[in-house]
Amino acid sequence: MYVVDNGNNRVQRFAPGSTSGTTVAGTTASTNALTDLKQPTAIDIDSNxxxxxLDMGNTRLVDWTQNATNGTLLISDNSLNNDYDIIIMPNSSNQVYICDQDGHAIYLWTFGASTPSVTLQTVNDSQHNSLNNPTGIVLDPYGNLYVADRDNNRVVMFCVNSTVGIVVAEDNNSVPSLKSPVALAFDSDLNLYLLSIDSDxxxxxxxx
Structure with a gap:
């Protein structure tokens, strides 16, 4: 298990059954050197x-190879200052989804690019037709992207190759509450799990 230790500016790995973590990225120093991280907020890991x-305090995305002592800069942009989730694009070696709260959007970035190649923001809904402070994202096995649309109290799905989302779950004074969703995950049967910070x-x- 990998843990983003935001307050200590590092990422830790916990081996199965272990209660002690090992630092695999960062030094606890809070600088912009590529040996360090500053308030990291999200990670993803590939098959290698x-x-x-997502090194939010340094407004950048970095790649740490196994056993590395420093990262490699992939994306640097001042807009990456309030982002809380990323997903490496499946079957791609150089693209990533970034969940941007301030921009109220999900961006598809290519490594090294100065701007995103795709912006996902519009929702097919008559009352709330755009995302509002999205905080979590997850892909299903078919490549559809699900978004925890926190301040609209709902989950939005963007189908493959579509830039307009559809609402697949929302809070209507539901029990249990779906208000303020911040994280999403699927199990092997494709049941969707949602973390609500309104109801804890x-x-x-x-x-x-």
């Missing part, structure tokens, strides 16, 4: 155990 780290609960949504 390379770590992709994890809610299971049957396969959508």
């Amino acid at each position: 155990s390379n770590l992709y780290i 609960q994890v809610v299971k949504l049957p396969r959508i």
